[in-house]
Amino acid sequence: MLVQVLIKLAALVCCYRGVAGYSQKxxxxxxxxxxxxxxxxxxxxxxxxxxxxxxxxxxxxxxxxxxxxxxxxxxxxxxxxxxxxxxxxxxxxxxxxxxxxxxxxxxxxxxxxxxxxxxxxxxxxxxxxxxxxxxQVVVPPSSVEIRSRVIRDPPVYHVGERIHLNCTATGAKPRAVLSWDINGTPVRASEVKQVPDYEDHNGRVTSTLSLTWDAPTYFSNNLARVTCNAMVSGHASSATKDIYLNPASSAAYNHQYASAGCQLSTAWTILSLAFLLVARQVP
Missing domain, CATH: 2.60.40.10 (Immunoglobulins)
Incomplete structure (x- = not known):
């Protein structure tokens, strides 16, 4: 009888040790x-x-x-x-x-x-x-493009002329968040407008943000370097476009004796612009 009790006790001790070992793992x-x-x-x-x-x-x-x-x-x-x-x-x-x-x-x-x-x-x-x-895997835009309503090469504007630009980021997922800056300075909120998005059958979104302002605002030395930034979940893309201010119209605008309706000759405008472009290429 005593032997059977000892055997049972030994089995219980071994079982306890095994359970304790498992619980410690x-x-x-x-x-x-x-x-x-x-x-x-x-x-x-x-x-x-x-x-x-x-x-x-x-x-x-x-x-x-x-x-x-x-x-x-x-x-x-x-x-x-x-x-x-x-x-x-x-x-x-x-x-x-x-x-x-x-x-x-x-x-x-x-x-x-x-x-x-x-x-x-x-x-x-x-x-x-x-x-x-x-x-969530991000699909960046297949392209980021800045387009103007006018076709000029190079793009030249006159003082007082309204400038219209569109920035389009194509095929991003999720949608790209667009922003503008000119010569490194963010533009005013009143100058931008969100265009309705287009989403394709794969859920990729094409976004457009327009920018409108009047020259000569933002121009520095007759140049406005316009940048559109597209951000998709921390991944950045951008496009840049250089826009020029007609030097002749700028001179007339700033001359203290220039009248509101003053217009300089076409020849003078062309010569001024050519001088500006050449000067920018000289180091």
Whole structure:
């Protein structure tokens, strides 16, 4: 009878030690690094830094998911630990991936989604930790262009003439936020107007922002260097256009004896403009 009691006690002690050993084993994800808004066409590294706590606690697997799609597994106990799977927008660079990081090749807008890292310790406890982060791949504008209502080469304006420009950022996702500056100075809000966006069947947005002001405002030495800035989730694009002020009209405007209706000869205007362009090319 006594022997049976001792055997049961020994079994209980072993069981307790086993449970205690399992309970001391934990998995902690210390850091999950997923780029919030990478640019389309880039290679992107996703990193899941983890720690296995407890005596002799070894890694079983690290699994990566995009939504319901499991696209990468690292098996810590396998001689061939890396296994990658291809989905729309998901192409793993297996040779550059490790137990903590997975590299995606040439990401696109189809890559976007919620990414999950799942780390599991070795059995029999199979302790598990999970962390998630979203990623929205940015499609920059295919072009940023400044267009004028008039066709002049070079674009030359007279004092008192109204200048109309449009800046168009084509095919961005999400939409581009546009802004203007002239000679490095932001323009006044009253001088800009947002044109309605156009969105195509792929969700890419074409945005236009107009700019209107009267010469000679913003001109410096008869030059206005106009820049349109397009910002898409931290990714910047821009376009620049040089606009010239007719030197003859500027001189007439500033001359204390010039009358309101004074007009100088066409020949004088052409010579003044030619002098201005040549002077700008001289270092």
């Amino acid at each position: 934990t998995v902690e994800i210390e850091e999950l690094l997923v780029p919030e808004s990478p640019r389309a066409g880039q290679d992107v590294a996703l990193t899941c830094r983890f720690h296995l706590r407890g005596h002799n606690h070894r890694l079983y697997t690290v699994n990566w998911w995009r939504g319901k799609d499991q696209f990468y597994t690292y098996k810590g106990t396998s001689a061939d630990p890396k296994h990658a799977y291809t989905f729309r927008g998901i192409h793993v660079k297996t040779e550059q991936s490790t137990e903590e990081s997975v590299v995606l090749r040439n990401v696109s807008e189809e890559t976007s989604g919620v990414f999950k890292c799942e780390v599991m310790g070795e059995g029999p406890s199979f302790r598990t930790a999970v962390a998630t982060k979203p990623m």
